[in-house]
Amino acid sequence: MSESICVLPCNGLDKCAGDLSRRVALELAQSAEVALICPVLLNQNRSRYEKALAAGDLTVIDGCNTRCASKLAGDLELAIKDKVNVSEVAKTLDIKLGVDIQENDDTRAVVQAVLAKVNSSAADQAESEFIEPEAVEYNSFSHGKFIFKVPQSNYFFNENDCWVTVSGNMARVGVSDYVQQNLSDILYVDPPEIGDEFEQFDDLGSIESSKAVFEIISPVSGTVVAVNSSLNDAPEQVNESPYEKGWLVEVKLRDFSEDQDLLHDCPAYFEFLQRKVAEIDV
Amino acid sequence: MSESTFMGVERDRIDWSPRIDFSKCNDCMDCVKFCPHQVFEVDENAKPKLKVKNPNNCVVFCRACAKTCGPDAITFPDKTETTKMIKAIRKAEKAAEKEAEANE
Numbered sequence: 162m163s164e165s166i167c168v169l170p171c172n173g174l175d176k177c178a179g180d181l182s183r184r185v186a187l188e189l190a191q192s193a194e195v196a197l198i199c200p201v202l203l204n205q206n207r208s209r210y211e212k213a214l215a216a217g218d219l220t221v222i223d224g225c226n227t228r229c230a231s232k233l234a235g236d237l238e239l240a241i242k243d244k245v246n247v248s249e250v251a252k253t254l255d256i257k258l259g260v261d262i263q264e265n266d267d268t269r270a271v272v273q274a275v276l277a278k279v280n281s282s283a284a285d286q287a288e289s290e291f292i293e294p295e296a297v298e299y300n301s302f303s304h305g306k307f308i309f310k311v312p313q314s315n316y317f318f319n320e321n322d323c324w325v326t327v328s329g330n331m332a333r334v335g336v337s338d339y340v341q342q343n344l345s346d347i348l349y350v351d352p353p354e355i356g357d358e359f360e361q362f363d364d365l366g367s368i369e370s371s372k373a374v375f376e377i378i379s380p381v382s383g384t385v386v387a388v389n390s391s392l393n394d395a396p397e398q399v400n401e402s403p404y405e406k407g408w409l410v411e412v413k414l415r416d417f418s419e420d421q422d423l424l425h426d427c428p429a430y431f432e433f434l435q436r437k438v439a440e441i442d443v
Numbered sequence: 444m445s446e447s448t449f450m451g452v453e454r455d456r457i458d459w460s461p462r463i464d465f466s467k468c469n470d471c472m473d474c475v476k477f478c479p480h481q482v483f484e485v486d487e488n489a490k491p492k493l494k495v496k497n498p499n500n501c502v503v504f505c506r507a508c509a510k511t512c513g514p515d516a517i518t519f520p521d522k523t524e525t526t527k528m529i530k531a532i533r534k535a536e537k538a539a540e541k542e543a544e545a546n547e
């Protein structure tokens with residue numbers, strides 16, 4: 162019998178959020194397909210879990226935003242397939258988790274919601290309506306040992322280094338080459354929910370390397386129609402092809418002409434990035 | 444740094460930086476470690492130890508450090524209001540430019 166999911170929970174057993182992570186993990190472990198990973202032992206002796214990790218996808222349960230479990234996975238360069246944060250889920254339910262461990266309706270509701278989130282396989286998404294451009298031409302400049310690429314046309318950028326490219330009233334959003342190089346190996350893409358409506362400069366999920374988490378700050382306003390599901394298995398596409406294969410979110414635009422007022426076109430972003438890189442590194 | 448801008452608007456005209464609720468902050472300094480832009484300063488002898496020393500170094504619309512804050516002590520100004528304000532400044536400046544051109 163092969164286990165196909167490894168669950169790495171938060172280990173904050175002295176606090177409420179950690180205790181809920183534990184309860185979720187134990188609940189999940191009832192299934193024969195789930196192997197539990199003890200964070201302490203993993204940290205101490207990774208080889209103990211080598212087999213389970215090779216056979217299954219990794220689900221990480223963080224208790225709070227300190228994200229110890231995620232950070233541990235990042236430090237060990239384990240690819241995270243799915244991930245959930247107990248405190249964030251509690252927040253969406255308007256439930257305040259204190260420090261003290263509690264067994265009551267609120268905490269039970271949070272456990273159920275976290276379980277539902279882990280179990281919901283990626284929401285069904287419609288066929289992509291986005292028409293991909295034929296070939297993207299790039300300009301580049303170098304700084305030290307780095308070379309930064311920016312498309313020559315058809316992309317728009319905010320000053321938070323996120324891009325949008327438009328086809329009709331559909332668009333794709335991603336991060337620039339600069340972000341990708343700054344983060345280095347991207348291990349996890351946390352996409353927004355399909356159907357979410359968002360404003361310009363709202364968060365549109367995040368991407369994460371062992372170095373840092375980068376929040377995607379949306380260059381446009383609209384509705385999420387699809388997420389790039391090929392990144393689940395190959396988040397490194399964001400590194401390899403940040404403007405094409407590594408797109409993150411497909412959206413239906415609300416008012417692009419209004420959004421454009423606060424976006425750079427390609428030549429302007431090229432200049433902006435040159436200045437930024439020069440300023441940071443001297 | 445003083446001449447930094449956001450979409451052509453001088454940075455010091457845009458009010459965007461983290462606000463710390465010191466009744467929640469537990470001095471963990473995760474936000475300080477996280478932010479690469481020298482927005483925060485730590486003074487071990489002061490209370491509170493944490494200070495938003497260079498608010499204008501904060502990247503407009505970034506909210507990343509708030510996510511690292513376990514006790515949820517960091518908030519930001521209203522994004523929609525800030526967007527409106529930036530657009531208004533840009534509009535006014537464009538109009539002023541046009542007028543200057545017309546008067547030449």
Ligand code: SF4
Nearest residue numbers: 468469471472474512
């Ligand atoms: S991360 Fe939050 S709790 Fe920690 S020092 Fe910063 S504001 Fe305070």
Ligand code: SF4
Nearest residue numbers: 478482501502505508
């Ligand atoms: S919002 Fe971003 S730039 Fe501003 S202080 Fe926090 S991490 Fe730094």
